[in-house]
Amino acid sequence: MRTIQSVAEMKAVCREITRGGNTLGFVPTMGALHEGHLSLVRASKAQCRATAVSIFVNPLQFGPTEDLDKYPRMMERDSKLLEELNVDVLFAPTVGEMYPPGATTYVEVADLSGKLDGSSRPGHFRGVATVVAKLFETVRPDRAFFGQKDAAQVAVLRRMVCDLDMDVEIVVCPIVREKDGLAMSSRNAYLNAEQRQQALVLSRALMRVSHEVDLGERDPRRLVEIGTCVIAEEPAARLDYFEIVDPASLQPLSEISRGALVAVAAFIGNARLIDNILLAPR
Numbered sequence: 001m002r003t004i005q006s007v008a009e010m011k012a013v014c015r016e017i018t019r020g021g022n023t024l025g026f027v028p029t030m031g032a033l034h035e036g037h038l039s040l041v042r043a044s045k046a047q048c049r050a051t052a053v054s055i056f057v058n059p060l061q062f063g064p065t066e067d068l069d070k071y072p073r074m075m076e077r078d079s080k081l082l083e084e085l086n087v088d089v090l091f092a093p094t095v096g097e098m099y100p101p102g103a104t105t106y107v108e109v110a111d112l113s114g115k116l117d118g119s120s121r122p123g124h125f126r127g128v129a130t131v132v133a134k135l136f137e138t139v140r141p142d143r144a145f146f147g148q149k150d151a152a153q154v155a156v157l158r159r160m161v162c163d164l165d166m167d168v169e170i171v172v173c174p175i176v177r178e179k180d181g182l183a184m185s186s187r188n189a190y191l192n193a194e195q196r197q198q199a200l201v202l203s204r205a206l207m208r209v210s211h212e213v214d215l216g217e218r219d220p221r222r223l224v225e226i227g228t229c230v231i232a233e234e235p236a237a238r239l240d241y242f243e244i245v246d247p248a249s250l251q252p253l254s255e256i257s258r259g260a261l262v263a264v265a266a267f268i269g270n271a272r273l274i275d276n277i278l279l280a281p282r
Contacts, residue, residue: 001083006139008063010091014052014139016104017088022049026141026168029134031055031214032072032186033081036176040145041085043173052139052185054091056098058092060106060127067270072189091139098134107133109163115250116152116263117218117274125156132157136168140219147176149183151276152260155250177203177274180226189215190271198236201267202275205230205242209262212280218256220244240272247278 004010018024025044031038044051055078062068075092082090106126112118113125136144146154158170178183181203182196191199207228212226227242244251247261256279263276 001087001090003079003092005097006140006205007093008148010052010089010093011140013089014141015111017050017052018140018142023142024048024139025051025195026135026139026144027051028135028144028146029053029055030057030071030186030188031156032074033078033080034040034149034186034188035185036149036184038081038085039176040147040173041082041087043171043256044145045085045087048141049078050088052089052091053087053224054093054139056091056093056131056135058098058127059095059100060130061124061125063121063123066121067145067187067190070190073148078146091135104129107160107164109159110155111235112152112156112250115244116241116243118264120151120265125153128153128161129156133160133164133166134194136161136166141168143171145171147174148172148275148278149185149274150265150277151247152250155248158248173260181207182219183273185273187273191268195236195269195271198234198260199271201231201234201237202264202266203274205264206262206275206277208258208276210279211242212257220253220256220260223256223262227262227264229263236268238267242266 025048027040027044042060065214107129108126118125154172182199199267208230209223209227224242231237231239241265244260244262253260260279
């Protein structure tokens with residue numbers, strides 16, 4: 001596995017890979033890798049001739065009071081995990097390499113960037129779209145792999161790719177969960193043993209909503225009320241949002257007929273956790 005820090009070198013290496021007609025898969029991450037990330041790498045390796053992974057804790061997507069400084073950084077461990085999976089290239093740039101002095105250009109997906117996580121984290125999706133656009137230009141992958149856990153991010157990036165005519169396919173892979181249902185997240189590392197149990201309320205609320213849909217409930221307002229009540233049963237959980245929206249537009253739904261994204265965000269201790277499910281009513 002080649003580890004590269006320079007944008008120029010990463011461009012050269014990726015162009016060399018694809019020049020011969022090889023398909024290149026790309027998995028952008030912020031490190032602190034867990035099985036969810038590794039499942040994306042495996043999907044890329046199964047679908048593409050070569051796989052590149054990036055590790056970059058992107059300051060543009062953190063607010064002034066968020067956890068940029070505390071975000072877990074485990075480069076040596078992460079590099080070893082990727083090497084064991086036979087990743088071809090690891091791109092690990094510095095902040096200065098990604099955002100040279102004087103850089104003033106941002107990418108913003110209007111409307112979508114203010115929904116779900118974007119509503120409570122102003123500027124977050126502008127930071128995400130900007131860094132992913134830069135990474136796509138550097139790597140120019142045929143396919144880029146993202147997890148369903150970041151459903152709002154997926155919607156934003158799909159719209160960006162469409163609007164800017166980017167020649168990359170967005171591949172979305174299922175959420176990877178612990179045996180007890182907790183969605184895997186790098187921020188789970190912030191949780192102590194007690195908080196780890198408290199965090200299960202997110203998946204429990206989603207499963208309750210799914211169960212109610214299976215029983216025939218189709219009113220999103222009623223389902224949001226049910227999910228919110230489940231969250232309220234855990235005193236340690238501070239709800240950020242619980243919404244049922246269209247998976248592509250992130251607009252609230254008036255009825256559930258052709259499918260819906262049920263998304264939740266809540267604080268457990270200092271950790272802000274997100275989770276979601278996709279509904280496909282019969």
